[in-house]
Amino acid sequence: MEFNLGKTFRPKFFSLFRKGRYSPETFASDLAAGVIVGIIALPLAIAFGIASGVTPQQGLVTAIVAGFLVSVFGGSRYLIGGPTGAFIVIVSGVVAQYGIQGLVIATIMAGVMLVVMGLCRMGAIFRFIPYPIVVGFTSGIALTIFSTQVKDFLGLDVEVPSGFIPEWICYIQNIGSADLAETAMSICCLLVIIFWGKFSKKVPGSLIALVFGTAASFLLSRFAGVELATIGSKFPELAAGLPMPRPVAPHFDYETIKGLVSPAFTIAVLCAVESLLAAMVADGVTGHRHDSNTELIGQGIANIVTPMFGGIPATGALARTMASINNGGKSPVTGIVHAAVLLLIYLFLMPYAVYIPLSCLAAILVVVAYNMSEWRTFRYLLKADRADVAVLLITFFLTVLVDLTVAIEVGVLLAVVLFVKRVMETSSIEVLDDDHIAATESDEIAQLDDTEHLDIPAGVEVYEISGPFFFGLASRLEELEEGRKTGVSVRIIRMRKVSFMDSTGIRNLRNFFQRTEKRGIRVILSGVNPQVRSTLHKFGLDEEIGTEYIFPHIIPALAKANEYLRTARQSGKS
Numbered sequence: 001m002e003f004n005l006g007k008t009f010r011p012k013f014f015s016l017f018r019k020g021r022y023s024p025e026t027f028a029s030d031l032a033a034g035v036i037v038g039i040i041a042l043p044l045a046i047a048f049g050i051a052s053g054v055t056p057q058q059g060l061v062t063a064i065v066a067g068f069l070v071s072v073f074g075g076s077r078y079l080i081g082g083p084t085g086a087f088i089v090i091v092s093g094v095v096a097q098y099g100i101q102g103l104v105i106a107t108i109m110a111g112v113m114l115v116v117m118g119l120c121r122m123g124a125i126f127r128f129i130p131y132p133i134v135v136g137f138t139s140g141i142a143l144t145i146f147s148t149q150v151k152d153f154l155g156l157d158v159e160v161p162s163g164f165i166p167e168w169i170c171y172i173q174n175i176g177s178a179d180l181a182e183t184a185m186s187i188c189c190l191l192v193i194i195f196w197g198k199f200s201k202k203v204p205g206s207l208i209a210l211v212f213g214t215a216a217s218f219l220l221s222r223f224a225g226v227e228l229a230t231i232g233s234k235f236p237e238l239a240a241g242l243p244m245p246r247p248v249a250p251h252f253d254y255e256t257i258k259g260l261v262s263p264a265f266t267i268a269v270l271c272a273v274e275s276l277l278a279a280m281v282a283d284g285v286t287g288h289r290h291d292s293n294t295e296l297i298g299q300g301i302a303n304i305v306t307p308m309f310g311g312i313p314a315t316g317a318l319a320r321t322m323a324s325i326n327n328g329g330k331s332p333v334t335g336i337v338h339a340a341v342l343l344l345i346y347l348f349l350m351p352y353a354v355y356i357p358l359s360c361l362a363a364i365l366v367v368v369a370y371n372m373s374e375w376r377t378f379r380y381l382l383k384a385d386r387a388d389v390a391v392l393l394i395t396f397f398l399t400v401l402v403d404l405t406v407a408i409e410v411g412v413l414l415a416v417v418l419f420v421k422r423v424m425e426t427s428s429i430e431v432l433d434d435d436h437i438a439a440t441e442s443d444e445i446a447q448l449d450d451t452e453h454l455d456i457p458a459g460v461e462v463y464e465i466s467g468p469f470f471f472g473l474a475s476r477l478e479e480l481e482e483g484r485k486t487g488v489s490v491r492i493i494r495m496r497k498v499s500f501m502d503s504t505g506i507r508n509l510r511n512f513f514q515r516t517e518k519r520g521i522r523v524i525l526s527g528v529n530p531q532v533r534s535t536l537h538k539f540g541l542d543e544e545i546g547t548e549y550i551f552p553h554i555i556p557a558l559a560k561a562n563e564y565l566r567t568a569r570q571s572g573k574s
Contacts, residue, residue: 008119009297012077012290013332026330033329034337036202040323041067041082041338042345043210044368046231046353047361048083049312051148052091054100055235056353057346058310059083064342066314069302070275071335075123075294078282079275080320080335081302085368086137086274087267087313089144089404094263096162102260104250104307109257109264114271114300123292126276130418132384132392133411134273135377140399140407142372145365152362155182155229164400181226182359189213189363202327206364213360214352231361232354249308266408267303267313275299275316282321319371391418427467432456432494459489460561462554466497469505489568490561491516494554496527506539513545522564525550526557 016022041063049059063082070081094103117123147167151160158174160167189209196205220226227233279290295316302314324334381392391414398407456462493509501509513523528536528550536542542550551557 008121008293010075010291010294011073011298011332012075012294013072016331016333022331022333027333029328029330030333031337033324033327034334035341036327037080037320037324037329037334038338038341038345039207040204041080041317041320041342043204043206043361043364044317044320045083045342046356047364047368048085048088050231050234050358050361051085051088051145051365052083052312053095054091054103054312056231057350058312060342060346060350061309062306062311062314064339064346065306065309065311066302067335067339067342069305070298070314070316071332071339072298073294073301074298074316074332075291075296076279076282076316077288077290077331078286078321078325078329078334079279079290079295079316080324080338081275081299081314082317082320083312083314084274084317085145085365085372086141086270086315088148089141089399090263090266090270091312092148093162093403093405094260098256098260098263101250102256103312105252105256106260106264106267107307107311107313108250108304109260110267110271110313111300111303111305113264113268114296114303116300117268117272118293118296118298118300121293123276123294123296126272126292127280128419129273129411129415130388130391132381132388133395133415134277135374135381136392136395137270137273137399137404137407137411139373139375139378140396141404142369142374143400144404145372146369149362149365149369152229152358153183153186153366155179155186155359181220182228182357185213185216185228185357186359186363186366188216189360190366193363193367204323206367209360209363210356213357213363214355217357217360218355228357228359230354230358231356234358235354262405262409266405269408269412270404271299271303271313271315272296274318278316278318278321281318282325285322285325387418387421423468423470427465427469429463429465432462432464456558457562457565459487459565460492460558461488461490462492462494464494464497468500468502469495469498469509470500470502488521490522490524490564492524492526492554492557492561494526494557495532496529496554498527498529498532501532501535503539506535506541510539510541510544513541522561523549524557524560524564526552526554528552 042060045059045063046056047059049056049062052059066081066083070079074081091103094106098106144164147164150156150167150171151158154171154175156171156174156177157179158170158177160170189212192209192212193205196203196208217228217230220228275295276290276292279292279295283289299315306312306314320338324338378392378396382389384392394414395407395411398410493512516523523545525545529552533542533550536545536550549560551560
């Protein structure tokens with residue numbers, strides 16, 4: 001494969017300043033949009049950090065560092081990077097099993113995988129992941145996020161076990177211990193988020209709920225003696241302020257890396273799918289096109305660097321991207337400004353985050369889960385064919401009941417199986433009679449001077465392969481050969497509809513040729529296009545069959561079959 005870094009890695013940010021494309025008016029628009037997106041990202045970054053089993057400052061650091069790097073090195077003009085709800089489940093699982101150090105290593109490994117995917121130009125592949133798999137992932141993640149927030153939403157003072165079913169057993173058993181003040185705060189914040197959109201689209205409801213919840217928590221604590229669980233009660237070290245994030249190189253060892261390959265692969269695939277889907281949506285709204293391979297490399301760079309500053313996995317965030325577009329963002333500068341706004345908040349306002357109630361963050365995440373759930377799309381896909389419904393439900397239930405890592409791996413496998421199944425449905429091998437051949441030859445006859453009647457002489461069989469001849473059709477030639485009529489001296493394999501052959505197809509054709517040759521039957525190939533002919537030559541099969549028995553059309557192939565039969569009869573008489 002020819003490799004050219006200049007053609008593979010072309011960040012949109014650097015193209016802005018060529019030939020004076022970037023104007024002061026564009027910067028003013030990007031600046032305003034970046035400030036708004038930074039404010040929108042604040043409560044989400046804090047909530048995603050806590051829900052992922054890390055600290056709120058790690059969520060903010062991720063939004064700052066990854067947001068900056070994705071905008072500088074990414075392949076989309078509009079994509080805003082940062083932590084997203086999709087990673088909550090996988091990050092919390094990795095932290096629980098391997099600790100923060102394990103999460104850092106897994107994220108860096110995922111970043112390396114993303115860079116390799118981009119350099120190998122695999123960006124287009126992720127567009128072909130079946131939609132039921134994507135919906136199954138996102139709906140399952142949404143339900144899992146909702147499940148993890150019930151404890152803080154109701155103010156339950158219990159140690160909740162991991163796993164969807166154990167969580168709900170615990171909730172049901174302890175529902176009587178729900179705290180009325182915490183539940184009331186959650187419901188109030190939830191209502192603020194829901195109804196604020198009717199008054200303003202510019203300022204997000206989640207930010208208003210955060211301000212409302214924080215003020216209410218402070219006033220209730222100061223004047224009513226009602227103490228709510230807050231970020232400060234969970235992370236008391238925040239009250240002293242936060243240091244400037246500095247890079248720290250993690251310690252790698254072989255055993256840890258080996259154990260983290262699967263989670264790292266899950267993070268990489270999830271990042272690739274979510275970021276490229278968000279970029280495609282942005283393209284549809286703006287009319288611009290993103291570079292998927294550059295985007296993968298940019299996401300990889302962000303996920304290599306961010307964990308060194310204490311961050312968690314990041315990807316393209318669709319909600320923040322759409323907020324940027326809707327507020328006038330026109331270039332990657334919007335994402336850089338959004339990161340700068342969050343950095344200022346991190347340095348000067350984070351000590352006040354100790355007053356944010358956990359019930360308020362739970363309400364924000366409940367809304368995030370609802371928006372992620374795509375329940376209308378889920379219900380719509382249940383009307384699809386049985387294969388799509390099975391894939392949807394398998395992916396969904398694996399995500400919810402087993403593990404997102406398993407769901408991703410099985411989902412990728414299902415995508416491959418579905419692809420093979422669809423291709424097999426369009427590929428076939430059949431034995432043709434002379435009437436069938438005459439009815440399908442008009443296009444080839446029109447290209448030839450010789451338009452003699454196409455009849456299949458006695459002793460000749462014609463097999464037609466339609467579609468790619470690959471491992472999905474591995475045994476079809478052998479199955480067709482079984483029970484065929486005797487007295488056959490020539491078999492013509494018609495390949496005009498074969499677009500490509502893989503190594504299994506070559507092996508299959510070679511075995512067919514060797515079997516028929518042992519029985520004294522001559523194999524002739526017809527309709528072989530240049531690409532397939534090149535594949536035959538690469539494996540030496542054209543020489544085995546004989547280049548004089550390979551033809552671009554059926555007419556000369558039949559003529560050769562007649563010539564072979566005459567020669568065989570003459571040899572028999574002599």
